[in-house]
Amino acid sequence: MALALTLSVSALTLAGCAPTRGPSGAIEVVGAEVQYGDVLAQIGGAYVHVTSIMNNPNTDPHNFGATPGVARSIAAARLIVQNGAGYDSFMNQLEAASANSSRVVISVAALRHQTAAANPHFWYDPATMPMVATALTGDLVRIAPAHAAYFRARETTFLREWRAVTAAVASARAQFAGRRVATTEPVGDYLLSAMGLTIATPFRFQADVMNGIDPSPQDIVTQQRLLTGHAVGALCYNAQVTSPVTQSLVDLAAANHVALVAIYETMPRSLHVQSWMLAEIAAVRDALAHGTSTRSIA
Amino acid sequence: MHWLFEPGIWSNAAVRTGAGVGVVVATVSALVGLFTVMRSQSFAGHALADVATAGGAGAGLFGFSPLAGFVIGSLLGAGAMEAIGVERVRQRDVATGVVLGGATGLAALFLYLITLSSSSAGSTQSILFGSLFTVSNSSFGVIAVVAAAVCLALAALGRPLLFVSVSPDAARARGVAVRRVALAYTLLMAVTVGLSAIVIGSVLSTALLIGPPAAALRLGRGLWTTLALAVALGVGAVGFGVVASYDSYYWWPSHRALPVSFCVVALVVLELVLVNVVVRTTRRRDAGARV
DSSP: OOOOOOOOOOHHHHHHHHOOOSSTTOOEEEEEEEEHHHHHHHHHHHEEEEEEEETTTOOOOGGGGOOHHHHHHHHHHHHHEEEOOOTTTHHHHHHHTOOOOOOOEEEEEHHHHHHOOOOOOOOGTTTTHHHHHHHHHHHOOOOGGGGHHHHHHHHHHHHHHHHHHHHHHHHHHHTTTTOOEEEEEEEEHHHHHHTEEESSSOOOHHHHHTTTOOOOOHHHHOOOOOHTTTTTTEEEESSBBOOOOHHHHHHHHHHHHEEEEEEOOOTTTTHHHHHHHHHHHHHHHHHHHOOOOOOOOO | OTTSSOOGGGOHHHHHHHHHHHHHHHHHHEEEEEEEEHHOOOHHHHHHHHHHHHHHHHHHTTTTOHHHHHHHHHHHHHHHHHHHSSHHHHHHHHHHHHHHHHHHHHHHHHHHHHHOOOOBBTTHHHHHHHGGGGHHHHHOOOOOHHHHHHHHHHHHHHHHHHHHHOOHHHHHHTTTOOHHHHHHHHHHHHHHHHHHHHHHHHTTHHHHHHHHHHHHOOOOOOHHHHHHHHHHHHHHHHHHOOOOOOOOHGGTOOOOOOHHHHHHHHHHHHHHHHHHHHHHHHHHHHHHHHH
């Protein structure tokens, strides 16, 4: 992937600056999450200027608040890709605040017909990114028909590269189907399910951690027993968002020699969506096949 | 009775630690809070809680322990209130209001910065509304030591404090250092609010400071009985609050447990209401008997 593109202008550095202007004539596009911004960049290539809004793997996306710089990027955008399902509802408010009839908004939740999903981390589903790529290619072609062939060629390349991800998922499924894993949050659940794994952690526990409230003591004990009793092959924890509860579970897993897998909620900036998913799949394979922990993929 | 006393409750380490912390903190809060109510300093207590919020949020932002943040924040707030001047009740009101406003603004800034820069899930929720079941055993030790120190200091301060609280002018005439006693008490109250914030969160922490002593005072007994009643009501609210929160997991098929802080504060309010009802009916009966 030789994509030397200016990806993601941080929301913080934007605050107080003039509205972003790409190279002259470039289409202003926004990815509400950096992983969607990455797909926009891979397909839009030289003809788009991408701003990714939630782009910092060190913050909790569920607590994100929009800054004035974000509002300016959205006002200038012709095409926006956002997750939806309540994950980035601040986007809807900012879009409503700067109404623009020529702006196209792709909601991934709507693409998946899952606008009220309990687990909004759609990008971890291996089926999602091809859908997003196809949808945004169609919109880019409508916005700049002159470059249709360019966009379509890059879409083809993206979809071809993505086959490595689906192949890795399929081979993991053949090897590990039915194995049990514990998680701290539902971040990677779509991928883990696609790999045929059983998620032993109660969803209520995962949702409580995701929503920033303390899980009940009973659910914490259930989770602890999964680790101390070696009832799971790995603890897939959210590397990006920690609390005293999740930290104590990570420590407990380490003490009991349960392999740890760092699941990133936001794409690390050194990777692309394909290499990111391949790294996560490899981390889960290492944990289940060799008991090896992966605490950082970036 | 399964729904009320679920058999496994005391085998759960988090619940044991939480209940222990709750009982210790409820005891100190009741003892210290009795003077808060007698001295009409409830508003100051609440302002200290708001400063504790800023302290807790600052601790979350810079990675310190929340207990240290709550206690240090609250102590700084007490110092600020004293510096502005709290000698007369009217000045006290203004000083308290100024500190409260400033501290809440600071808390808003810190909580905002936490969402931008740190990766702590739910810090806002646990700072404002408490996270009793996540208190670690080592924090329990620190809390117990701090609580014991507050109790000892209160015992040492007790006699002049009572004198100053009941009739400040007479105390001043007798040569009691009113200002110094008041300052010492405000500092004790600050530490207590910080401890209470660990149990039910900084915003709710005055509920334990004010509620049980107010109910005990309403019953109108002597000093020692009132102190004992206040402690009993405080410990009761926290103890049954912990049990109710734990058991509420079994009350609904969804297993959505109620937060501890809600259960504790609901029981404090319930105690106040019940005590008021009891006091009114007995008074009416007494009045009727006299006729």
